Amino acid sequence: xxLLFITILSILFLRSEARIIMAGPxxxxxxxxxxLALARDGDSILLQAGIYKEGSLLIERSISLIGxxxxxxxxxxxxxxxxxxxxxxxxxxxxxxxGYSAMEDFAAVKVVDASNVTIENCHIINAYFAIHIxxxxxxxxxxxxxxxxxxxxxxxxxxxxxxxxxFALIENNHVTGHRDGIYFEFVTSxxxxxxHSEKNIRYGLHFxxxxxxxxxxxxxNDNGAGVAVxxxxxxxxxxxxxxxxxxxxxYGLLLKDxxxxxIARNIFYKNTVALHMxxxxxxEIRNNDFRNNGWAIKVQASCDNNxxxxxxxxxxxxxxxxxxxxxxxxxxxxxxxxxxxxxLNHDGVxxxxxxxxxxxxMIIEExxxxxxxxxxxxxxxxxxxxxxxxxxxxxxxxxxKPMMKYIKQ
Amino acid sequence: xxxLTRYVVYDIIRNKVIMAYTLFLLVVSLSLFQVEENQGKxxxxxxxxxxxxxxxxxxxxATIHYYNSYEFIELMLSQPLGxxxxxxxxxxxxxxxxxxxFLLGVGIPVLIYSPDDSGLSLLxxxxxxxxxxxxxxxxASVKARDxxxxxxxVLLLWFYFALIYDGxxxxxxxxxxxxxxxxxTLLLTALNPVDLGRIFIMLKMDISALMGxxxxxxxxxxGSGTGLLFTSSIMVLWIVLPLLWAIRIFNKKDI
Amino acid sequence: MIRIEAISKKxxxxxxxxxxxxxxxxxxxxxxxxxxxxGKTTLIKCILGMVRPDKGNIxxxxxxxKQEHEYRRMIGYMPQxxxxxxxxxxxxxxxxxxxxxxxKQGGLDETLVEQFGxxxxxxxxxxxxxxxxxxxxxxxxxxxxxxAILILDEPTAGLDPLSAEILKARIIEQKxxxxxxxxxxxxxxxxxxxxxxxxxxxxGKMVFxxxxxxxxxxxxxxxxxxxxxxxxxxxxxxxxxxxxMFTPSNEQKIx
Numbered sequence: 001x002x003l004l005f006i007t008i009l010s011i012l013f014l015r016s017e018a019r020i021i022m023a024g025p026x027x028x029x030x031x032x033x034x035x036l037a038l039a040r041d042g043d044s045i046l047l048q049a050g051i052y053k054e055g056s057l058l059i060e061r062s063i064s065l066i067g068x069x070x071x072x073x074x075x076x077x078x079x080x081x082x083x084x085x086x087x088x089x090x091x092x093x094x095x096x097x098x099g100y101s102a103m104e105d106f107a108a109v110k111v112v113d114a115s116n117v118t119i120e121n122c123h124i125i126n127a128y129f130a131i132h133i134x135x136x137x138x139x140x141x142x143x144x145x146x147x148x149x150x151x152x153x154x155x156x157x158x159x160x161x162x163x164x165x166x167f168a169l170i171e172n173n174h175v176t177g178h179r180d181g182i183y184f185e186f187v188t189s190x191x192x193x194x195x196h197s198e199k200n201i202r203y204g205l206h207f208x209x210x211x212x213x214x215x216x217x218x219x220x221n222d223n224g225a226g227v228a229v230x231x232x233x234x235x236x237x238x239x240x241x242x243x244x245x246x247x248x249x250x251y252g253l254l255l256k257d258x259x260x261x262x263i264a265r266n267i268f269y270k271n272t273v274a275l276h277m278x279x280x281x282x283x284e285i286r287n288n289d290f291r292n293n294g295w296a297i298k299v300q301a302s303c304d305n306n307x308x309x310x311x312x313x314x315x316x317x318x319x320x321x322x323x324x325x326x327x328x329x330x331x332x333x334x335x336x337x338x339x340x341x342x343x344l345n346h347d348g349v350x351x352x353x354x355x356x357x358x359x360x361x362m363i364i365e366e367x368x369x370x371x372x373x374x375x376x377x378x379x380x381x382x383x384x385x386x387x388x389x390x391x392x393x394x395x396x397x398x399x400x401k402p403m404m405k406y407i408k409q
Numbered sequence: 410x411x412x413l414t415r416y417v418v419y420d421i422i423r424n425k426v427i428m429a430y431t432l433f434l435l436v437v438s439l440s441l442f443q444v445e446e447n448q449g450k451x452x453x454x455x456x457x458x459x460x461x462x463x464x465x466x467x468x469x470x471a472t473i474h475y476y477n478s479y480e481f482i483e484l485m486l487s488q489p490l491g492x493x494x495x496x497x498x499x500x501x502x503x504x505x506x507x508x509x510x511f512l513l514g515v516g517i518p519v520l521i522y523s524p525d526d527s528g529l530s531l532l533x534x535x536x537x538x539x540x541x542x543x544x545x546x547x548x549a550s551v552k553a554r555d556x557x558x559x560x561x562x563v564l565l566l567w568f569y570f571a572l573i574y575d576g577x578x579x580x581x582x583x584x585x586x587x588x589x590x591x592x593x594t595l596l597l598t599a600l601n602p603v604d605l606g607r608i609f610i611m612l613k614m615d616i617s618a619l620m621g622x623x624x625x626x627x628x629x630x631x632g633s634g635t636g637l638l639f640t641s642s643i644m645v646l647w648i649v650l651p652l653l654w655a656i657r658i659f660n661k662k663d664i
Numbered sequence: 665m666i667r668i669e670a671i672s673k674k675x676x677x678x679x680x681x682x683x684x685x686x687x688x689x690x691x692x693x694x695x696x697x698x699x700x701x702x703g704k705t706t707l708i709k710c711i712l713g714m715v716r717p718d719k720g721n722i723x724x725x726x727x728x729x730k731q732e733h734e735y736r737r738m739i740g741y742m743p744q745x746x747x748x749x750x751x752x753x754x755x756x757x758x759x760x761x762x763x764x765x766x767x768k769q770g771g772l773d774e775t776l777v778e779q780f781g782x783x784x785x786x787x788x789x790x791x792x793x794x795x796x797x798x799x800x801x802x803x804x805x806x807x808x809x810x811x812a813i814l815i816l817d818e819p820t821a822g823l824d825p826l827s828a829e830i831l832k833a834r835i836i837e838q839k840x841x842x843x844x845x846x847x848x849x850x851x852x853x854x855x856x857x858x859x860x861x862x863x864x865x866x867x868g869k870m871v872f873x874x875x876x877x878x879x880x881x882x883x884x885x886x887x888x889x890x891x892x893x894x895x896x897x898x899x900x901x902x903x904x905x906x907x908x909m910f911t912p913s914n915e916q917k918i919x
Binding site: 412413416417419420421423424477478479480481483484485486487488489490491492661663664 | 673712733735737739741745746747748763764802805
């Protein structure tokens with residue numbers, strides 16, 4: 001009985017002991033390091049405005065670190081925050097000039113072996129890696145602004161980097177100037193939502209060995225190579241924008257060895273290759289808009305059982321290109337602006353099938369130099385001839401029900 | 410020099426064919442800009458006209474005009490005028506009239522709707538091709554005494570530049586696909602003013618990214634001052650060489 | 665005024681001119697006659713520098729025809745077929761010619777322009793004119809600059825009788841002004857009265873060049889036109905006939 005009383009009392013005591021620690025220039029505790037040392041599980045540290053140059057700081061307890069105009073400066077030498085543990089919140093900090101290391105992945109905020117960690121409302125400037133997460137569960141990264149200084153692929157790290165984690169939520173972040181904007185490797189059951197990843201050196205989103213994830217309503221534009229999703233299963237990609245990934249080997253979305261996934265309601269605008277597919281199977285691609293791309297879709301012969309359904313293809317130089325002579329994929333009820341057929345019964349579906357692969361696109365798959373002849377009269381005539389009498393384009397790659405009108409998505 | 414040219418221009422611009430040509434270009438350009446929601450697409454469609462129709466009209470019209478002016482040229486030759494001056498005035502008059510038709514028909518709409526890099530390069534190419542194909546027409550005309558032969562040979566020339574040449578390039582590309590052909594392809598295209606013009610416009614339209622690494626090289630090259638200089642010089646050579654050759658033949662020719 | 669020194673010209677296989685030498689002086693009116701294809705027009709074109717002889721030289725007023733074109737200031741030429749730029753108006757044609765010749769002395773002779781009533785139709789484009797009217801224009805142009813030498817190729821061919829008379833009168837007038845007049849014609853009849861010399865050509869050869877009085881004396885025919893016409897109609901043996909008639913050794917035997 002006495003024991004019980006003491007226990008309850010101590011719990012209450014502990015509860016009431018959940019303190020708020022003020023730190024900063026006008027507070028009693030000037031240094032963040034000291035505040036962190038003082039803090040116990042459940043405490044909150046409120047960091048005042050000011051510049052803190054305190055090297056690397058370790059957070060292992062379940063605390064909240066909340067800044068108001070506080071700037072942590074890594075002086076280009078240190079990883080600023082090292083986080084490990086559970087139930088940790090980091091919010092409202094500006095972290096700048098984190099260090100660079102050729103040996104390990106230095107980061108502005110590094111989270112290792114943790115769960116329930118939230119990083120929000122932070123502004124991370126000029127870091128090698130900005131947020132580096134590994135071996136975690138239920139991490140939330142939201143409302144952060146991350147601005148790298150683009151150097152080269154070797155000298156820049158990723159904006160938001162996740163490795164071997166699950167149940168992560170990446171939401172509403174803006175990432176620019178890093179190697180990959182958002183990087184996923186062995187990350188499962190996670191969601192990437194409403195982020196804007198632009199002007200990164202390599203990929204806006206780089207996604208590998210990560211199953212059962214979804215990314216929704218993100219914007220990826222002007223990234224060196226677009227977005228790459230590789231070696232994964234059951235990925236949902238919905239309502240994203242892939243814009244202006246324009247360059248020699250730039251893709252809106254590069255799929256490599258992806259199976260059982262779902263790509264819907266995305267907009268692909270002005271990419272050199274909007275959707276590149278290699279070794280992908282059983283993917284449903286529906287209700288997407290492909291506008292003004294070089295190639296809307298490049299399907300390598302290694303792809304099978306993919307279904308392209310009710311997409312719009314407008315203003316693309318090439319709608320579909322492939323390197324094989326047979327196609328194991330299915331196209332149906334798409335709208336193609338290059339369709340020249342008719343609709344006698346007015347059911348909105350063209351009466352003759354559409355062949356989205358042009359002869360010329362086959363030619364340049366084989367001989368890229370022939371691109372210099374693009375839009376030449378000769379090539380246009382060859383294409384017309386091939387359309388009338390297919391010889392080298394895959395005979396079964398047709399859309400048997402091409403829509404007459406643009407499909408409102 | 411300009412006196413005779415002025416009268417030739419004066420004669421040609423009242424020609425019904427030239428008027429129809431101007432009107433055709435104007436109607437097509439305006440309707441393309443009206444119909445296409447995007448200016449780039451209109452420019453691309455106009456590019457087809459500039460690369461196909463314009464050379465055909467220029468070369469055939471200039472040839473027919475030359476043969477129709479034969480007696481007039483004869484009369485000029487009986488005057489105290491040098492031969493070079495006469496043939497050059499005829500050339501300048503014909504070329505200027507065709508240029509005016511082009512600038513009225515395509516130039517004005519382009520300047521109104523799409524006065525950007527791609528539009529201007531389209532106009533540049535159109536002007537060059539007009540001058541080049543008029544030059545070629547004069548060369549063919551002074552070489553062939555007979556009108557039917559002259560028209561036949563210019564049609565063949567047009568056919569060659571517009572169609573056959575690219576077919577040959579394609580053949581070469583495929584037969585030698587094991588070799589690095591980037592430079593050679595570029596050279597080959599430079600040897601056909603129609604191709605050169607097409608690439609010049611296309612690179613302005615950001616098509617280069619489709620061409621991978623080589624495309625980027627081309628774009629850098631054609632986008633630079635050197636590239637513009639290169640394109641212009643090749644175009645000028647295409648204008649000047651056939652014309653000089655035509656003048657040479659004309660100077661020795663029995664009329 | 666015009667000296668022709670042993671000129672020859674071959675068009676492919678056709679020997680158009682075969683070693684022709686002649687001398688024309690001012691005050692002479694030479695009728696250049698011969699059947700179709702005998703080389704009359706070629707000879708005229710040689711004098712005008714339109715056709716370049718293979719061999720021999722021509723001097724006009726002392727200037728070699730080969731190198732220069734200024735000598736043509738002395739010549740007024742009326743072509744056989746006058747065709748002018750379709751859309752040029754008559755008035756423009758005249759003002760253009762005046763500008764091109766740019767004669768400082770300003771000795772313009774517009775008598776024919778007035779006599780043919782061309783001023784009234786100055787506004788008419790050339791394409792609307794009949795063949796006869798175009799001939800009038802050609803004639804008026806040839807006389808316009810009051811040249812020392814008049815070369816008229818079939819001048820009265822398409823003209824109505826009244827206009828032909830006007831033209832003839834003008835030619836006679838010019839002859840009186842001590843000018844050199846060179847006229848080609850198949851037949852002589854209507855130009856009998858103004859001819860001083862006859863040059864007869866056949867198959868590119870000059871058969872004879874004689875003063876009209878000598879000719880009349882030798883043939884005993886006053887109407888030389890009739891005689892020549894008969895010669896030309898007498899197909900097969902005409903060559904022999906002419907040879908017999910005009911080779912010096914035979915001269916006395918005839919008639």
